[in-house]
Amino acid sequence: MGTWILNGKLLNEKNNELETRHIYIEQGKINQIVEDGVQPQTDGHECIDAEGKLVSAGFIDMHVHFREPGYEYKETIATGTKSAAKGGFTTVACMPNTRPIVDDVETLQFVLDKAETEGIVRVLPYAAITENELGRDLTDFEALKNKGAIGFTDDGVGVQSAQMMKDAMYKAAAMNMPVIAHCEDNTLVVGAAVTDGAFAKKHGLKGIPNESEAIHVGRDILLAEATGVHYHVCHVSTEQSVRLIRQAKELGIKVTAEVCPHHLLLSDEDIPALDANWKMNPPLRTPKDVEAMIEAIEDGTIDMIVTDHAPHSEEEKAQELQRAPFGIVGLETAFPLLYTKFVKTGKWTLSFLIQKMTEKPADVFNLDAGKIKIGAEADLTIVDLEVSQAVDPSTFLSKGRNTPFTGWELQGWPVKTLVAGKVVWSN
Numbered sequence: 001m002g003t004w005i006l007n008g009k010l011l012n013e014k015n016n017e018l019e020t021r022h023i024y025i026e027q028g029k030i031n032q033i034v035e036d037g038v039q040p041q042t043d044g045h046e047c048i049d050a051e052g053k054l055v056s057a058g059f060i061d062m063h064v065h066f067r068e069p070g071y072e073y074k075e076t077i078a079t080g081t082k083s084a085a086k087g088g089f090t091t092v093a094c095m096p097n098t099r100p101i102v103d104d105v106e107t108l109q110f111v112l113d114k115a116e117t118e119g120i121v122r123v124l125p126y127a128a129i130t131e132n133e134l135g136r137d138l139t140d141f142e143a144l145k146n147k148g149a150i151g152f153t154d155d156g157v158g159v160q161s162a163q164m165m166k167d168a169m170y171k172a173a174a175m176n177m178p179v180i181a182h183c184e185d186n187t188l189v190v191g192a193a194v195t196d197g198a199f200a201k202k203h204g205l206k207g208i209p210n211e212s213e214a215i216h217v218g219r220d221i222l223l224a225e226a227t228g229v230h231y232h233v234c235h236v237s238t239e240q241s242v243r244l245i246r247q248a249k250e251l252g253i254k255v256t257a258e259v260c261p262h263h264l265l266l267s268d269e270d271i272p273a274l275d276a277n278w279k280m281n282p283p284l285r286t287p288k289d290v291e292a293m294i295e296a297i298e299d300g301t302i303d304m305i306v307t308d309h310a311p312h313s314e315e316e317k318a319q320e321l322q323r324a325p326f327g328i329v330g331l332e333t334a335f336p337l338l339y340t341k342f343v344k345t346g347k348w349t350l351s352f353l354i355q356k357m358t359e360k361p362a363d364v365f366n367l368d369a370g371k372i373k374i375g376a377e378a379d380l381t382i383v384d385l386e387v388s389q390a391v392d393p394s395t396f397l398s399k400g401r402n403t404p405f406t407g408w409e410l411q412g413w414p415v416k417t418l419v420a421g422k423v424v425w426s427n
């Protein structure tokens, strides 16, 4: 028995038109795509009616925090993947800043086992660059790669020593593995709650300067050039970083980059009060930086959109701004936010947005995913593009409720998510 998804709207990337199609899935893979008008042979098969809804390749998020092991009160692989499925994501890449850090094969195996037994979407694990993310000793890249790590990153902190980063890049390059960098120079203001901008000034707060990110981006681009590694910049937030990445790409250096919805949609001037739901790292920057992020995703300087889904508990986020941890959740709001604010407004085509959340990340990280085609895994997302609904954190499947987008009236809500042809979430 197979499964038919009937009457879905598939995006024709050539003309950005939505066309009605029927998709037949067998043994987890897309087996047939039938034109409207042709009567599909549904006898004896399961049928899903997608009448009028968008059927997209499942979204891919190359930057999430699922907190397991060690911080299960914030999120688990079970709740994190549920949250992902609800957001229409079928593949997510997990950051290693758990407790313990994913810096050895035992911890990596633990994550893989949990993903296998409790995860409802595909989970790809990153491993740390340095032991305990302390920046002192490199982890065992060879062993971690062999066990299934897809790249190396100390996300959460910057690798402070240029020599350490260079050694890591040489090693990763020799193994054909990417280095993924959280860019933050700790000799500049570090740990402040907001950017060095209007909000900081108004409230008499110290601010994190743009250079603390961009100095690492510039340094690492030079090191990537010297080592030949595939270097990927995490959560780009400043116009200076964009400038450096743009130039590096022009020079043919192997650099790729990601941006988060919040850095495309919010600036420090939007922060309403001293509220930790607006605190994340990197922080919301100035309106000029937001403009630069939009330009950079539009011209291809930034390759993909990621959420940096970073759940924290209610109690942690209720602390005063300086004490509260950095991070906001993102999986359940990413697509509706971007669809409503960029596609509905006519700034982007639907196919542009979907590419940045499917094909592009798959391309950059060599994943066999991100496209609806015969023979591909049936990782699919069915999205209602019409119904308008307000963001309500009490409905999140994530344990985290920490979002600045509460109450935003959005369209483009996923209604059903399939992984390998199985419905893993349905509203």
Ligand SMILES: NC(=O)N[C@@H](CC(=O)O)C(=O)O
Pocket (backbone or CB within 6 Å): 065, 097, 155, 156, 157, 182, 279, 280, 281, 282, 308, 310, 311, 326, 327, 328
């Ligand atoms: N982005 C955040 O604000 N927080 C992340 C760490 C990180 O991505 O650097 C976290 O682990 O909570």
Ligand SMILES: [Zn+2]
Pocket (backbone or CB within 6 Å): 155, 156, 157, 182, 234, 235, 281, 282
């Ligand atoms: Zn980070």
Ligand SMILES: [Zn+2]
Pocket (backbone or CB within 6 Å): 063, 064, 065, 095, 155, 156, 308, 310
């Ligand atoms: Zn992160």
